[in-house]
Amino acid sequence: MKLISENVFLKDYYFYRAGGAARYLACPKTIQELSGILEWRQKKGISYIVIGAGSNVLFSDDLFEGLVIVLEGLNRWIIRSSNRVICGAGVPLHSLIEFTALSGLAGLENLYGIPGSTGGSCLMNAGAFGTEISDNLEKVEVLGSEGKVFKLSREEIEFGYRKSSLDGYIVLSAEFLLKYADPLSLRKKIDLTASKRDEKQPVESCSCGSVFKRPENNYAGTLIESCGLKGLRIGDAEVSEKHANFIINRGNATSSDIYRLIKYVKDTVYSQKGVLLEEEVKLINF
Ligand SMILES: Cc1cc2nc3c(=O)[nH]c(=O)nc-3n(C[C@H](O)[C@H](O)[C@H](O)COP(=O)(O)OP(=O)(O)OC[C@H]3O[C@@H](n4cnc5c(N)ncnc54)[C@H](O)[C@@H]3O)c2cc1C
Incomplete structure (x- = not known):
């Protein structure tokens, strides 16, 4: 093949x-x-x-x-042993959470709706509604630069806000230790999380989620909105009317449209509010 x-x-x-x-x-x-x-x-x-x-x-x-x-198709499997779950890197996060909720295992529900893979979400330390993926993580299996496969324990990895020291490794799978809970209440919780997202985010549009990280003691979306940038367009890229920290592709945006809009928003927030926003989106080959 x-x-x-x-x-x-x-x-x-x-x-x-x-x-x-x-x-x-x-x-x-x-x-x-x-x-x-x-x-x-x-x-x-x-x-x-x-x-x-x-x-x-x-x-x-x-x-x-x-x-x-x-790596979206890599290691598409989930293994459960009591309240321990090992999940391949390519498994979509929502599939993992559907599985753990159905199995009566709690800890990941707040992350429901983050559209990443489990591997990418570990590297990014994805988080939402007060939970980060690292909160319930026990081990990560990685492929190192020497071509060797090995496991890193939670303590061996540094996790920060939307970042981790897994940069430079290829994440192959992740092991979580979860708490027992009632599957029905977990189902309700993930449905609630999904509806909160639908309400606040332009989930129907092409985007990267939040373009900028949350600055200290503030919100990127609030700053962008207060600069009057909601709805601003460059080509087919637009600052979402629904959530100002989302820049959406309305259909035919080029990467250059999106990139120029990101830079424009960043410059405007800096000049009007004195806050230097940091990109959460990974910009590649710019
Ligand atoms: C509508 C929408 C809503 C979102 N909401 C949230 C949210 O609430 N919270 C949040 O944290 N994020 C959110 N995001 C951003 C994104 O979904 C997360 O960052 C997600 O965890 C990224 O996973 P991914 O597999 O898509 O990674 P990618 O986007 O493919 O890659 C991101 C980074 O991870 C690296 N990477 C990917 N897979 C691996 C791997 N297996 N091993 C090593 N490195 C890898 C890549 O090199 C890259 O640097 C949202 C995005 C969208 C579009």
């Missing part, structure tokens, strides 16, 4: 559905396939990046000269 494709448009591989193409692209499903791909790229001396579900990235409109490894 051909594992590596050449000259592939990237818009089908990430949420923004904007510009960009990769010289090489691979979508491994197993660690063996992933290792083979990494060996191939090492022999060729090609640079690479990994993405998961692509819900927090923006590629530039330029050709990415290296290899993009899409």
